[in-house]
Amino acid sequence: MTISKICKSLAITAFATTxxxxxxxxxxxxxxxxxxxxxxxIWMPSKSVSIRLFLEMWAEEISxxxxxxxxMIVKGKPGGGGLVGINFLYNAVKxxxxxxxxxxxxxxxxxxxxxxxxxxxPKKMPVLGIMTQNWVGLYGKAAxxxxxxxxxxxxxxxxxxxxxxxxxxxxxxxxxxxAGVKFKVVEGFGAPPTMFQAMSSGEVKMxxxxxxxxxxxxxxxxxxxxxxWFQYGNIDDQGNVTRDSLAKDVPTxxxxxxxxxxxxxxxDDHKAVKTAIRIVAVNRTFWLPPKTDQKMVDAxxxxxxxxxxxxxxxxxxxxxxxxxxxxxxxxxAEKTIKxxxxxxxxxxxxxxxxxxxxxxxxxxxxxxxx
Amino acid sequence: MGEFAFIxxxxxxxxxxxxTGDIFPMMLVGIxxxxxxxxxxxxxxxxxxxxxxxxxxSMEPLVGIAFLLAMSAVTTxxxxxxxxxxxxxxxAAAMATSLDGYPLAKKGQAGRALCASYYxxxxxxxxxxxxxxxxxPILRAVIFAFGQPEFFMLVMLGLILAGSLAxxxxxxxxxxxxxxxxxxxxxxxxxxxEPRFAGDILYLWEGxxxxxxxxxxxxxxxxxxxxxxxxxxxxxAYDTRVSGLWWGLKDCIRNWWLIIKAGTLGTVAGFIPGLxxxxxxxxxxxSAVASDKDPSSFGKGNIRGVIAPEAGTAAQKPGALIPxxxxxIPGNGGMAIVLGVFLILGLRPGPEMVTTKLDxxxxxxxxxxxxxxxxxxxxxxxxxxxxxxxxxxxSVIVPLVVGTMMVGATMANQSFGDVILFFIFGVLxxxxxxxxxxxVPLIMGLIMGKLxxxxxxxxxxxxxxxxxxxxxxxxxxxxxxxxxxxxxxxKRAWYSSKGxxxxxxxxxxxxxxxx
Numbered sequence: 043m044t045i046s047k048i049c050k051s052l053a054i055t056a057f058a059t060t061x062x063x064x065x066x067x068x069x070x071x072x073x074x075x076x077x078x079x080x081x082x083x084i085w086m087p088s089k090s091v092s093i094r095l096f097l098e099m100w101a102e103e104i105s106x107x108x109x110x111x112x113x114m115i116v117k118g119k120p121g122g123g124g125l126v127g128i129n130f131l132y133n134a135v136k137x138x139x140x141x142x143x144x145x146x147x148x149x150x151x152x153x154x155x156x157x158x159x160x161x162x163x164p165k166k167m168p169v170l171g172i173m174t175q176n177w178v179g180l181y182g183k184a185a186x187x188x189x190x191x192x193x194x195x196x197x198x199x200x201x202x203x204x205x206x207x208x209x210x211x212x213x214x215x216x217x218x219x220x221a222g223v224k225f226k227v228v229e230g231f232g233a234p235p236t237m238f239q240a241m242s243s244g245e246v247k248m249x250x251x252x253x254x255x256x257x258x259x260x261x262x263x264x265x266x267x268x269x270x271w272f273q274y275g276n277i278d279d280q281g282n283v284t285r286d287s288l289a290k291d292v293p294t295x296x297x298x299x300x301x302x303x304x305x306x307x308x309x310d311d312h313k314a315v316k317t318a319i320r321i322v323a324v325n326r327t328f329w330l331p332p333k334t335d336q337k338m339v340d341a342x343x344x345x346x347x348x349x350x351x352x353x354x355x356x357x358x359x360x361x362x363x364x365x366x367x368x369x370x371x372x373x374x375a376e377k378t379i380k381x382x383x384x385x386x387x388x389x390x391x392x393x394x395x396x397x398x399x400x401x402x403x404x405x406x407x408x409x410x411x412x
Numbered sequence: 413m414g415e416f417a418f419i420x421x422x423x424x425x426x427x428x429x430x431x432t433g434d435i436f437p438m439m440l441v442g443i444x445x446x447x448x449x450x451x452x453x454x455x456x457x458x459x460x461x462x463x464x465x466x467x468x469x470s471m472e473p474l475v476g477i478a479f480l481l482a483m484s485a486v487t488t489x490x491x492x493x494x495x496x497x498x499x500x501x502x503x504a505a506a507m508a509t510s511l512d513g514y515p516l517a518k519k520g521q522a523g524r525a526l527c528a529s530y531y532x533x534x535x536x537x538x539x540x541x542x543x544x545x546x547x548x549p550i551l552r553a554v555i556f557a558f559g560q561p562e563f564f565m566l567v568m569l570g571l572i573l574a575g576s577l578a579x580x581x582x583x584x585x586x587x588x589x590x591x592x593x594x595x596x597x598x599x600x601x602x603x604x605x606e607p608r609f610a611g612d613i614l615y616l617w618e619g620x621x622x623x624x625x626x627x628x629x630x631x632x633x634x635x636x637x638x639x640x641x642x643x644x645x646x647x648x649a650y651d652t653r654v655s656g657l658w659w660g661l662k663d664c665i666r667n668w669w670l671i672i673k674a675g676t677l678g679t680v681a682g683f684i685p686g687l688x689x690x691x692x693x694x695x696x697x698x699s700a701v702a703s704d705k706d707p708s709s710f711g712k713g714n715i716r717g718v719i720a721p722e723a724g725t726a727a728q729k730p731g732a733l734i735p736x737x738x739x740x741i742p743g744n745g746g747m748a749i750v751l752g753v754f755l756i757l758g759l760r761p762g763p764e765m766v767t768t769k770l771d772x773x774x775x776x777x778x779x780x781x782x783x784x785x786x787x788x789x790x791x792x793x794x795x796x797x798x799x800x801x802x803x804x805x806x807s808v809i810v811p812l813v814v815g816t817m818m819v820g821a822t823m824a825n826q827s828f829g830d831v832i833l834f835f836i837f838g839v840l841x842x843x844x845x846x847x848x849x850x851x852v853p854l855i856m857g858l859i860m861g862k863l864x865x866x867x868x869x870x871x872x873x874x875x876x877x878x879x880x881x882x883x884x885x886x887x888x889x890x891x892x893x894x895x896x897x898x899x900x901x902x903k904r905a906w907y908s909s910k911g912x913x914x915x916x917x918x919x920x921x922x923x924x925x926x927x
Contacts, residue, residue, distance in 0.1 A: 122614035262762035
C-alpha cells in the first residue's frame with residue numbers, strides 16, 4: 043500500500059468515525075431527555091404567596107408529563123418590578139432544561155418600551171405558554187352612578203385608584219373621555235384591598251382589580267357598595283371582543299366606548315382600547331433560558347400543554363383561585379406576544395404619542411421622558 | 413341587650429370550637445412552628461409564614477386557618493427572646509421591647525423581662541378580645557373613618573414616637589429617623605418609573621431590604637462588644653433561684669392599667685388597615701413613657717418598657733384580623749397573606765363574618781388568645797435554659813449569633829447583596845451604638861418611610877393641601893404628635909427644676925461594658 047493510499051484510507055476512516063460519533067452524540071442527546079432523579083426549579087419573580095401556590099400546583103401537574111417525572115421546586119427571585127427574575131433566567135441560569143421562569147406584564151412592557159434595567163431578549167428564549175387574565179373596573183357609592191351605562195350622567199370628577207399608570211388606566215381614561223366625564227387617575231395605591239378601602243370611605247370613586255380577585259369577594263364588594271363597570275373581556279384574532287362567560291352582565295370597555303362615542307369607532311382611541319386588551323392578555327409568559335436544547339424545549343412544551351389542559355388541574359385551580367385557568371400554548375403565546383409588541387410599535391404609543399402619555403410613566407419636569 | 417347576648421353566645425361557641433379534636437392539635441403544631449419562627453431572627457414575620465402556607469392548604473378550611481393564625485400569633489411572643497437576651501429583635505415588632513429588655517438581661521433579670529413579656533402578651537390579647545366584643549356594632553364606622561391623610565399622620569406619629577423615645581436625645585432620635593426616611597427613598601419610584609438613588613442596581617429597586625439592615629445594625633455591635641470584653645451577656649452571677657416567673661406576673665398585675673391602655677392602643681392600631689405592628693408597639697411604649705413618673709428610666713431597664721409594647725403588639729393581632737375578615741381589607745402585611753390563604757381555603761370575608769358566622773370569627777380571635785397562653789406556658793417551661801444563653805461565654809455565643817444572623821439576613825432575597833448590607837449596617841450600627849446615636853429610629857424610618865411616602869403622595873393627589881385643614885382626625889393626631897415632642901421636654905425641665913436628674917448625660921448613658 044502506498045503512503046497516499048494509507049493517508050486516504052485514514053482520512054476516510056476518520057471521517058466515517060466522526061460521522062458515527064456525531065450521530066451517536068445526537069442520538070444520546072435525544073435519548074437524554076429524561077428528568078429522572080433530577081430537580082427542576084421554577085423561578086418566580088414575585089413574593090406573592092398565591093402565585094407561589096399556583097406555581098407549586100401547576101409544577102406538580104407538569105412533572106407528571108415530563109419524562110422521568112422530576113422533583114419540582116419553586117424559588118423566588120423577586121425585585122426590580124419583576125426584572126430581576128427574568129434577567130436572571132436569561133443571563134445566569136444554565137440552559138440544561140432544569141429551570142423555567144416567567145415574566146409578568148410589566149417586564150414585557152419594559153422590554154417593548156426599551157426601559158431601563160431590561161437585560162433579557164424574549165426573541166432568544168423559547169416560550170412555553172402564556173397565562174391570560176381578565177380585569178374589571180369598579181365603581182363605589184361616591185361615584186354617584188346607577189350602573190355602567192349611567193356614566194355620562196356622572197357629576198364631578200371621577201377619581202380612579204391605581205398603582206401606576208398602565209394599559210388599564212389608559213382604557214379607563216379613554217372610555218371616560220368617550221363619555222365626556224372628567225377623569226383623574228390617582229396613582230400610588232397598593233394592593234386592591236387598599237383601593238377598596240379608599241372607595242368605601244369615599245376617597246376615590248373607581249378602581250380596578252383582576253377578575254379572580256373580584257370574583258372571590260364579589261359579595262363582600264357588593265356589601266361595601268362596590269360594583270363592576272367594565273371588563274376587558276376576550277379578544278380573538280379578528281379583533282372581536284366578547285364578554286367573559288363568568289361576567290356576562292358586565293359590559294366590555296370596547297362596548298362602553300362604542301356606546302358613549304359611536305362616532306369614535308375606528309379612531310386611534312378606539313383601537314387603543316382594543317390594544318389594551320391584547321396587552322392585558324399577556325399576564326404571564328413562561329420561558330426557558332436561551333440556548334436550551336430543542337429536544338428539551340419540545341419535552342417542556344408538550345408537558346406544559348398537557349398539564350394546562352388537564353381537567354383535574356383546571357377544576358382544582360378554579361376551586362382554589364375562584365376563576366378559570368386561562369392558558370395559551372407556545373404557538374398562541376408567540377402570536378399574542380408578537381401582536382402585543384407590534385401594537386405598541388405605532389405612533390400612538392411611541393414617545394410623544396397620546397397613548398404613550400396615558401400608559402407609561404413619564405418624568406413630570408426636567409428629566410427625560412420615556 | 414339581645415344583640416349583646418348574641419355576641420356573647422357566639423363568643424362562647426367560638427371558644428368551644430378551639431378545643432375540638434380537629435382544630436386544637438393543629439393549633440398546637442402551629443404554635444410550635446410559630447415559636448421557632450419567632451425565635452430565629454430572619455424567619456419570623458412574613459418569610460417563615462409564606463414557607464408554611466402550603467401545609468395549611470391541605471387541611472380543612474377552619475383547621476388550616478387555626479394553624480396559620482396560631483403560628484402568626486406567637487411569633488411576637490418568641491421574638492422577644494432574642495430581643496431581651498441578645499439585644500437583637502427577632503422581628504421589627506420587638507424593637508421597643510429590646511430597649512428595656514436587653515438592659516434588664518445585662519442586670520441578670522432576663523427571666524423577669526421574658527416572663528413579663530409573656531404575661532403582657534396574654535393580657536394584651538384578652539383586652540383586644542374584650543374591645544372587639546364591645547365595639548363590634550361600630551367597627552365599620554371606625555375603619556372607614558380613616559383615609560390616606562389619617563394614615564399618614566398615624567405613621568408619622570409612630571415614627572416620632574420612636575424617634576423621641578428611643579435614646580436619650582430627642583434631636584438625635586429625630587435625626588436618625590430622618591436618616592431612615594432617606595434610606596427608604598432608595599427604590600424604583602412608582603409614579604415615574606425611574607430608579608431613585610438605586611441606579612442600575614436591580615437589587616435596590618424594591619428598596620433597601622429590611623432584614624439584613626435590622627440584623628446587621630443590632631447584632632454586629634453586640635457580638636463585637638461581647639467578643640471584645642470576652643464575657644457573657646449578663647454581668648451578674650447566675651442565680652438559680654431567679655427565673656422571673658412570679659416576678660414577671662407581679663409586674664404585670666401592678667401595671668394592669670398600663671396593659672389596658674397599651675392593649676387598647678394596639679387593638680385600635682390593628683383595626684386601622686395598613687399601619688402594622690410597629691405603630692402599635694410604639695404607641696404602647698409611648699403611653700408607658702408618658703405616664704411614668706421617671707421617663708428617664710426608660711431605655712435602661714424599666715420593666716414597663718417591656719410590658720407596654722408587648723401588650724400593644726399582641727393586641728394588634730386580633731385587631732388586625734377584624735378588618736381582614738369583615739371587609740377583606742388586611743389590617744397589616746401578615747394579614748394580607750392570611751387573607752389570600754383564607755380566600756383559597758374558601759372563606760369569604762364579609763358582613764356575615766360578624767353576623768351569621770360570628771362564631772367562626774370568634775373562633776379565630778380565641779385561637780390567637782389561646783395560642784398566646786399556650787406559647788407563654790411553653791416558653792416559661794423552657795425559661796431556665798433560655799436564660800442560660802445570657803451566661804454562655806462569648807467564644808461560644810458570638811459565632812453562633814453571627815452565623816444565625818447572617819443566614820437570617822439572606823432569607824428574604826437570597827442574594828449576596830443581603831450579606832453585604834448586613835456587614836455595612838453592622839459597622840454603622842457599631843459606630844452608632846458607641847457614639848450614642850439611637851438605632852431604632854433609623855429602622856422605624858426605613859420601615860415607615862415607604863408607607864409615609866405613599867400616604868402623603870395620595871393625600872396631596874386626592875385632596876390637594878386641604879387635607880391639612882378639612883379633616884378633624886388629622887388635627888387630633890397632629891396635636892398628639894406635638895404633645896409627644898413637647899411634653900417629655902417639659903417633664904425634663906420640671907424634674908431638673910426640682911433638683912432630680914433629667915435625662916442622663918451622654919457619658920453615663922454608655923453602659924458599663926462600653927467604657
